Amino acid sequence: MRIGIVVYSQTGNTRSVAAKLNEALSKAGQQVSLDEVKLAGERKGGDRTFTLGPLPELSRYDAVVLGAAVEAFSLSPVMATYLETIPTLEKKDIACLVTQGFPYGWMGGNRAVRQMRRLCEAKGGKVLGGEVVNWMGAGLEERIARAVEKLAELF
Numbered sequence: 001m002r003i004g005i006v007v008y009s010q011t012g013n014t015r016s017v018a019a020k021l022n023e024a025l026s027k028a029g030q031q032v033s034l035d036e037v038k039l040a041g042e043r044k045g046g047d048r049t050f051t052l053g054p055l056p057e058l059s060r061y062d063a064v065v066l067g068a069a070v071e072a073f074s075l076s077p078v079m080a081t082y083l084e085t086i087p088t089l090e091k092k093d094i095a096c097l098v099t100q101g102f103p104y105g106w107m108g109g110n111r112a113v114r115q116m117r118r119l120c121e122a123k124g125g126k127v128l129g130g131e132v133v134n135w136m137g138a139g140l141e142e143r144i145a146r147a148v149e150k151l152a153e154l155f
């Protein structure tokens with residue numbers, strides 16, 4: 001299966017989980033690549049005004065993993081805008097990866113996954129599942145490993 005992992009990661013957390021997932025999927029024999037949603041200019045903190053750079057091209061993939069952070073108890077507006085902008089996700093299996101600072105999913109992570117799911121379904125994608133990685137607190141490495149395993153199992 002050709003799988004594209006596409007992340008928006010401002011401070012590197014989501015990117016680091018995506019890199020581990022990339023490795024796990026590759027070891028499992030999948031044809032996987034990692035790409036990023038980039039911006040045309042600089043973006044500070046939770047700026048809601050930004051311009052997307054060239055969009056990662058998804059047409060060559062059978063499946064797509066989308067990764068982004070929680071911002072203000074919601075999906076990062078950069079990922080939301082990217083998903084609103086892309087033409088289609090028809091015939092693609094989708095998995096969602098969300099990272100958040102706070103230790104509980106109800107502090108934005110679960111909502112961000114729901115938002116991602118809705119946006120993907122609106123573009124015709126079939127969402128297989130989603131994982132939230134909570135960054136704060138002991139045991140981060142184990143939480144990352146568990147999320148990577150669960151996401152990899154979806155394909």
Ligand SMILES: Cc1cc2nc3c(=O)[nH]c(=O)nc-3n(C[C@H](O)[C@H](O)[C@H](O)COP(=O)(O)O)c2cc1C
Nearest residue numbers: 009010011012013014046069070072073100101102
């Ligand atoms: C502007 C801003 C708003 C944030 N709001 C939340 C929030 O509401 N809940 C939460 O758990 N974490 C929040 N965070 C923390 C990020 O979700 C967390 O650090 C995430 O792992 C960052 O991912 P990244 O390094 O891939 O950008 C926020 C971070 C920023 C910069």
